[in-house]
Every structure is written in C-alpha cells, then in structure tokens.
C-alpha cells in the first residue's frame with residue numbers, strides 16, 4: 001500500500017502538541033503492517049529550520065516512528081510545504097527520507113501521479129509568492145541561519161501559528177472562489193499532461209476527491225488539525241480515508 005498525507009502542522013502553538021504527535025505516531029505504527037511507500041505532502045511540521053550542526057527541539061517520537069518505518073524498508077518521500085520549507089539534509093542523513101522541494105511525478109504500479117504540496121500552483125496572491133521566493137533564497141537563508149536560534153526559532157513558530165486558533169469543532173472549508181481556481185488549474189494541468197492519472201495536493205486543508213473532465217482524479221489530502229485524513233493507493237484504486245484511532 002502507498003500512503004499519502006499532508007498538513008499535520010506538528011508543533012503548532014494552537015494545537016495540543018503531545019496529542020497530535022501521538023496520533024501521527026499511532027497512524028505510522030498502524031500502517032507499518034502494509035506500507036511499502038509513504039509520501040508526506042508538506043506542512044508536516046508547522047515550523048522547522050535546521051542548521052548545519054543544530055536542529056530545533058521536539059518531534060522526537062514522530063521522527064522515531066518514521067525512522068522505524070525507514071529501517072523496515074518503507075520508502076519515505078517528504079515534499080516540503082510552505083511551513084516546513086527548511087528541511088535540508090538532516091532527515092535524509094539521519095532517517096533516509098527523500099526530501100524534495102517542489103513537485104514530482106512518480107509512476108506507481110503503472111499509474112502516473114502528480115504530487116505537490118499545492119502552494120505554488122500559480123494562483124496564489126503576489127505577496128505570498130514573494131515571501132515564498134524570499135524564504136527559498138540561499139542568501140536570505142544564510143543570513144537567517146547566522147542569527148542565533150534563541151531568537152529565530154520562537155519567531156518562526158510564532159509566525160507559522162499566526163492568525164490561527166484551534167477549535168476542535170471547526171471545519172476547514174475552501175471558499176467557492178478558491179475551489180474553482182484549484183479545479184481550473186487541475187483541468188488545465190490534466191489536459192496538458194494526459195498521462196497523469198492522479199493529481200494529489202495538500203495545503204488547502206480540505207479533503208476533496210474530484211474526477212476531472214479528462215478522467216484524471218484530483219485528490220486534496222485534507223489535514224490533521226481537525227480531521228486526520230490520508231489517501232491510500234493499493235495499486236489499482238486510491239481512496240481518501242480518515243484515521244480515527
């Protein structure tokens with residue numbers, strides 16, 4: 001089985017930290033029975049910045065669960081999102097995770113996938129795009145990394161959690177306008193790439209399974225803030241599901 005999930009936002013100050021990490025670990029332990037491959041589609045961590053010799057505190061049990069899977073031979077790919085941009089080589093070297101900045105198109109059991117976090121499809125506001133470019137700029141990264149983490153790590157966590165409040169009853173929703181923009185993008189992409197069978201995205205915090213006019217399916221993976229949704233592919237079919245344990 002191939003598993004896809006995104007937007008856990010682990011470490012977010014508005015989330016019950018231990019509880020959310022424990023749930024992610026239970027999920028990884030459960031899928032260990034049949035997982036061949038796992039794709040993490042970004043924003044798994046709410047904030048992360050690794051230095052050449054130093055990493056932030058936390059996420060020990062989550063990283064441990066990933067490490068156990070990797071050691072058991074499960075291939076893990078982590079596409080960075082707009083919150084966990086600054087994963088560099090630490091998890092690659094320590095755990096064996098393939099970390100990718102951008103989109104990939106793997107062929108799995110004869111089916112071609114387009115996988116991306118979904119924050120860089122072209123329909124984002126100009127301000128957001130500018131900041132994302134700045135965040136990925138090597139010089140800016142070097143400058144940022146030269147400031148003592150005593151200041152930058154709290155700043156990073158604060159920035160990542162801004163304008164969010166956690167309420168267990170709230171449901172994530174896309175505005176009709178946003179939904180239409182994503183569907184339009186997917187229709188165009190699918191027409192231009194007729195070999196793609198499945199488009200999988202994160203980022204939008206809604207679970208969506210939509211068949212495009214080309215026959216290609218668009219799945220948005222949801223989130224682990226209110227629900228705990230993921231997609232699983234058995235080689236023929238892919239379904240969106242919710243982890244409830």
Ligand SMILES: [Mn+2]
Pocket residue numbers: 042043081082083117119202203204
């Ligand atoms: Mn995102």
